[in-house]
Amino acid sequence: MVIDTALSLPAARDAKCPFDPPPELRKLQDQAPLVRVRIWDGSTPWLVTRHADQRQLLTDPRLSADPTKPGYPLQVERRAVSGRGGIGFIMMDDPEHNRLRRMVTAPFAIKRVEALRPGIQRIVDDLIDRMLAGPKPADLVEAFALPVPSLVICQLLGVPYEDHALFQSHSRNLISRSSTPEVRGASFEALHDYLSSLLATKDADGDLLSQLAERVGNGELSRGDAAGIGVLLLVAGHETTANMISLGTLALLENPDQLALLRDSDDPKLVASAVEELLRYLTITHTGRRRVALADIEIAGTTVRAGEGVILPNDIGNRDPGQFPDPDRLDVTRDAGRHLAFGFGVHQCLGQPLARVELQVVYSTLYRRIPTLHRTAELADIPFKHDGGVYGVHELPVSW
Amino acid sequence: MKILLDQDRCVASGQCVMTDPDVFDQRDEDGVAILLTPSPNPAHHTAVREAAAICPAAAIQLAEDQ
Numbered sequence A: 001m002v003i004d005t006a007l008s009l010p011a012a013r014d015a016k017c018p019f020d021p022p023p024e025l026r027k028l029q030d031q032a033p034l035v036r037v038r039i040w041d042g043s044t045p046w047l048v049t050r051h052a053d054q055r056q057l058l059t060d061p062r063l064s065a066d067p068t069k070p071g072y073p074l075q076v077e078r079r080a081v082s083g084r085g086g087i088g089f090i091m092m093d094d095p096e097h098n099r100l101r102r103m104v105t106a107p108f109a110i111k112r113v114e115a116l117r118p119g120i121q122r123i124v125d126d127l128i129d130r131m132l133a134g135p136k137p138a139d140l141v142e143a144f145a146l147p148v149p150s151l152v153i154c155q156l157l158g159v160p161y162e163d164h165a166l167f168q169s170h171s172r173n174l175i176s177r178s179s180t181p182e183v184r185g186a187s188f189e190a191l192h193d194y195l196s197s198l199l200a201t202k203d204a205d206g207d208l209l210s211q212l213a214e215r216v217g218n219g220e221l222s223r224g225d226a227a228g229i230g231v232l233l234l235v236a237g238h239e240t241t242a243n244m245i246s247l248g249t250l251a252l253l254e255n256p257d258q259l260a261l262l263r264d265s266d267d268p269k270l271v272a273s274a275v276e277e278l279l280r281y282l283t284i285t286h287t288g289r290r291r292v293a294l295a296d297i298e299i300a301g302t303t304v305r306a307g308e309g310v311i312l313p314n315d316i317g318n319r320d321p322g323q324f325p326d327p328d329r330l331d332v333t334r335d336a337g338r339h340l341a342f343g344f345g346v347h348q349c350l351g352q353p354l355a356r357v358e359l360q361v362v363y364s365t366l367y368r369r370i371p372t373l374h375r376t377a378e379l380a381d382i383p384f385k386h387d388g389g390v391y392g393v394h395e396l397p398v399s400w
Numbered sequence B: 001m002k003i004l005l006d007q008d009r010c011v012a013s014g015q016c017v018m019t020d021p022d023v024f025d026q027r028d029e030d031g032v033a034i035l036l037t038p039s040p041n042p043a044h045h046t047a048v049r050e051a052a053a054i055c056p057a058a059a060i061q062l063a064e065d066q
Ligand code: HEM
Pocket: A065, A089, A090, A091, A101, A153, A232, A233, A236, A237, A238, A240, A241, A244, A284, A285, A289, A290, A340, A341, A342, A343, A344, A346, A347, A348, A349, A350, A351, A352, A354, A355
């Protein structure tokens, strides 16, 4: 069954339900597993509406993540950036994707990340001390949500935190859908050049950039690819987690019963399950995984032809009642383990163990240390990142 | 139950280690999964089935006893 919809992406959220995916998008789930949608350049890729089919397709090697392939459903207009290659391996296919990814997987192993927990706890406690000592109301994004993951990823990569204003603003431009292609291109170039010059100064510091520099030195990796990987890790390493911290806090403040469950529990299992549930419920990577078919693929009674674009919106996949009963309810005690917030398939988030530990530390500390934390703006006045490649809030004014 | 782990497919997501650290571990050099025991005792079967289901790279196959 082929259903053509008039739906154009990105669809708008319901202003009254800022945590829910766009209602029009959700409705497609009831209509059919695959529908045609229209995107900004006029092309009409497939949209895969259900959890099970999204999972299956994301593990299918016949789908490519390479945006230079004809038919790839681009998020935004792309401008070729001269001589610098792409943003790391997130937009490459195997075997090259696998070769490059494995150069940086070691520090994200569960045990290695677990060893960072005490340091992350200190960072979180220090930032809370500073916020409490400062003026109120405070902007939770600036004072807390952005610094936590930025400090952590800087340490891991070996990037000087003093440069945070530079890399945070370029990262914002890079992932905002409202940036012009020129601004986006210039920010990518600036980040790429920044990482490239950092790499040139590295020697055996034990951080991740030093390890990449070593590989450049012995010819396994080009300087351009190394800088691209650096950009990917730096951008993905702070923007995403920062949005989960601020948007997650707002969602909990709007669901006081769930916040109370989390605050009153000593059980690390409950904290871990709350993190998974918030990842599911909020699915901040809300523009969908994007792929293009390299061969004909049969899925859910439909044939996706070679050369056709495929969009896999993990936000509605994570609200599929076929997988998660009562999906629109935030329930920190549910088993949300099969959510797709980190994607699925070979590109599934490399930083997920780190993001989990950061969020576990934050969610188990912030609301206990500041039990009176509340927002000081009306929900309707809070600026949500409707134009962001990653969803969240631009600002969250809070007091205590 | 016997676990067949395809290390070439593994993308070092760590999902299996998170699900059952008594059965799965990761190599130091690149985080690729390793098996601590290929035939876990029944107390681990539920967790191992879940690990196979959430492995993003379909690298964990299970041969269940009849
Ligand atoms: C809560 C926070 C995070 C969320 C929701 C998130 C989400 C995602 C998603 C959905 C993908 C899949 C992209 C695709 O399939 O096209 C992805 C990939 C990736 N993420 Fe994350 N991420 C988070 C945190 C992090 C952190 C902290 C890092 C690094 C330190 C990171 C690094 C990466 C990298 C390198 C990839 C590309 C993997 C590949 O292509 O093989 N992410 N992330």
